[in-house]
Amino acid sequence: DGGITQSPKYLFRKEGQNVTLSCEQNLNHDAMYWYRQDPGQGLRLIYYSQIVNDFQKGDIAEGYSVSREKKESFPLTVTSAQKNPTAFYLCASSTRNYGYTFGSGTRLTVV
Amino acid sequence: SQKIEQNSEALNIQEGKTATLTCNYTNYSPAYLQWYRQDPGRGPVFLLLIRENEKEKRKERLKVTFDTTLKQSLFHITASQPADSATYLCALDYNTDKLIFGTGTRLQVFP
Numbered sequence: 001d002g003g004i005t006q007s008p009k010y011l012f013r014k015e016g017q018n019v020t021l022s023c024e025q026n027l028n029h030d031a032m033y034w035y036r037q038d039p040g041q042g043l044r045l046i047y048y049s050q051i052v053n054d055f056q057k058g059d060i061a062e063g064y065s066v067s068r069e070k071k072e073s074f075p076l077t078v079t080s081a082q083k084n085p086t087a088f089y090l091c092a093s094s095t096r097n098y099g100y101t102f103g104s105g106t107r108l109t110v111v
Numbered sequence: 112s113q114k115i116e117q118n119s120e121a122l123n124i125q126e127g128k129t130a131t132l133t134c135n136y137t138n139y140s141p142a143y144l145q146w147y148r149q150d151p152g153r154g155p156v157f158l159l160l161i162r163e164n165e166k167e168k169r170k171e172r173l174k175v176t177f178d179t180t181l182k183q184s185l186f187h188i189t190a191s192q193p194a195d196s197a198t199y200l201c202a203l204d205y206n207t208d209k210l211i212f213g214t215g216t217r218l219q220v221f222p
Contacts, residue, residue, distance in 0.1 A: 004154075006154075031208070033209065035212075040119070040214065041214065042200070042212050042213060042214035042215060043155075043200070043212040045209055048208060048209055050208055056208070058209065088152075090154050090155075092154070097143060097160075097204070098157075098160065099145055099147070099157025099158075099160055100145075100147075100155070100157060100210065101157065102154030102155050102156070103154050104153055104154050105152070105153065105154050107152075
């Protein structure tokens with residue numbers, strides 16, 4: 001079955017710690033995206049990538065970093081510079097002019 | 112900048128009735144408009160895409176309309192069922208590299 005796999009489902013971060021969220025897809029999609037979802041605020045774009053080895057900042061990129069070394073993988077690192085990282089993180093992929101396929105999400109909590 | 116408005120209040124309807132959700136936007140019309148379903152704690156699932164030059168699109172019990180004069184899309188679920196209870200998101204595609212998502216409307220269908 002084709003799809004997007006996000007891991008882990010739940011993640012706890014201590015103050016000052018960097019954590020990396022995994023996102024893998026086997027849909028052969030060129031484009032991949034990372035969104036953050038907070039209650040009542042909808043989906044906000046963090047980073048996106050249209051091709052391997054290239055990515056662009058979204059609306060709320062500060063405190064986050066990404067890499068796109070392989071077409072299938074688009075990991076997101078939440079750095080210690082992100083002051084309010086507690087949120088639900090969603091990864092998605094797409095082909096042109098069609099709907100996005102989303103993963104099941106990672107819920108990150110600062111402890 | 113573009114803004115999307117979806118009714119933040121939940122829509123409560125009785126089973127068997129038609130649910131109608133609204134998506135309004137400002138400024139210029141998108142090339143495509145998409146609708147997604149999101150269940151609690153899960154990633155959104157793509158439902159339908161409608162193009163700027165299409166007035167209506169149907170898929171089983173779902174119907175989407177797109178009125179570029181009113182700058183509005185309506186999403187209908189006919190013969191609604193309790194299993195249709197979820198949050199429904201609309202998203203605008205301006206033929207750029209990314210979608211703009213609304214905050215969603217929660218639908219509750221009562222038996």
